[in-house]
Amino acid sequence: MFTFTVARRYLLSNRAQSALLVAGVALGVTAFVFITALIQGLAIRLTDEVTANSAHVSLEPVTRVARVLPKPGVETEAVALVSTFQRQQIREWQSTVALLREQPSVSAISTQITGSAFLVKGQAVAPVSVTAVEPENLDAISPISRQIVSGRRSLGADGILIGTKLAETLGLSAGQPVLFRTDRGVERLLTVRGIFRTGVRSADERVAYLSLQSARPLFRLPEGLTNIELKLDDANRARDVAVFLQDATGLRATPWQERNANLEDALTAQAQTGTLIQMFSLISVLIGIASALMLSANRRRGEIGIMRAFGISKSFIATVFVLQGLLIGLVGAAVGCITGYGLCLWLSTLTKADGSMALPIAPGQGGYALVLILTTLGSVLASVIPARSAARLDPLQAIQQ
Template structure:
């Protein structure tokens, strides 16, 4: 193999301009590949963080109760409408056992019991419908990314405190420290103080959600022994569908993954990934075509030399290896250069392309450029691209080549 490597390198070095252009071409292909990977992954992460950061990865809720249908006479065609059973309140009770079962799974980062219900908030003559979410103060950040979104006050949930969205605060003309009255759909009422105002940027959250202390909300929503749901955060987002199924089976409760609850977002992310894959595919195809055509030209140019090698008893395998090694060398060097350029470019975009508030304009993530994969793929693709020229070179007729 040493001789093959020697000849391959000599061939590449003897046409420095062609080799440089070839390496540059592969480099640009890999640059596009890695930049697109960093961009698509960054964008996906950004979208997931924006959405999933504020919601549970798996939500475990009570099953909807359905009335049992009495077995009908088989000779009679049954016409039935399934009506929801409203005779009992939907809640998880007892909930500690279900929570322990879920928490015991190593894939679970945290499982949070949540009280949820509807109510009205009043201040003076202003009345606004809201969703009351009761959580333990120390688990608030696990249920929603509230703390970084606080624009007024703080993210503290004492027994008398609530945290409300900025749009709701504006409609009620309240701010940190002011008092509100909350009335639940169970008819209970409580006077609370605004401890913090958040602005997440999602209209429904900023206008409709009121975060409340777990204990206070239990009393307000009349759920002394039960809870409304368990919000589960996982170590791996992608494992959510499988784990939702697992938790459902283990607890007998209704368990839904974030992908199911946000199907449109999930489809959009998948579509975005497919588009990225298509662009990356074309980047690799460009590399293959570029390397293959340049090496075919080399084959034509080196025809007499290849002919003389064959006349000296050099095997076809030897010639094939020389050309495949050239392809692999060009691929490796181009990929290394392209990956380095992609990392530098991604880092530059990451640092420079920002809005005045410091958020990213282009959500590229330099750490997610799949550089090693890009290098291996481009090298393998270039080596494969060399097969056609290598075969052409190995099948050169030495008599014809020498007589040129």
């Protein structure tokens, strides 16, 4: 207790210096919080943008191949033969869907038939990537209904939804007929029920939606499915869920991270860059604390010498300086966390002209507990050198100086 009192009095004896030290620590912690919240916010925004119109986990049939086995004693290469006539499909999909509905982490399920086709309008022909879904689950993966700009979301037995770019290419509008020709050689006249705009050029000019009822005869899949798409409550758990579902169903489960490997690499590099910036900000703070305490120890050589002459132990002197570092780090870190949170909260309210957030910042993801612990421990470690220097002072020499 007496050691703490001496350390507190040392700090209060030079209030300006102590205030500057606390302010320096708080500034470094504020920078740490801001960088952490910005990086986490950017990661959240990019993840949301990527997964907003796509599945978190995709279930597909496992590709089965026939292999040419070499004859005994003859060195030949095994050649994988994949049938292009019979399409891979999920036949027992009802039991898989039942299993998925029992999983608390799964928030939405979309049973689909996907394939390639052509839309023909007069002399104009455009290739499309077809996604056939249950009409009631149209928005399970992507919010298509909210993106309809012309017509309505109804599919029905002969309806089709297309993007704005595709509609412009073919000169189509809602309510008009269009010839639909699949890669299986089946043709049918469909009606454009609605036109959507996602803002993603590839989707707006190449994607079309059908009902499963319409797609089955067109793609010659009377019973099976080509894939099952899932949305999860937490997109970051996609890898773990994919591993579990692959073992449980025997299907190939692909998390969204594998489909967006470049994004994951970019986020990893971004996080590493942010970590370096955080490290440098904390190191500069700790160097400042160590320098200030070294100056304090040098300035108080006479006082330290007198205390040592009266029998005060070296450990007491060292503990006084360590406690000073602890107090500076703890108070500065606490102030920095508060100011950092306030700064991030204010920045999160700034918006652009279109109403979107000006900075992708997440005030709740500032790493407050981590920076509080790191700064406090670092301040204690930074005070060890000046503490040892003060404890080693020779009492006689200190008093004479």
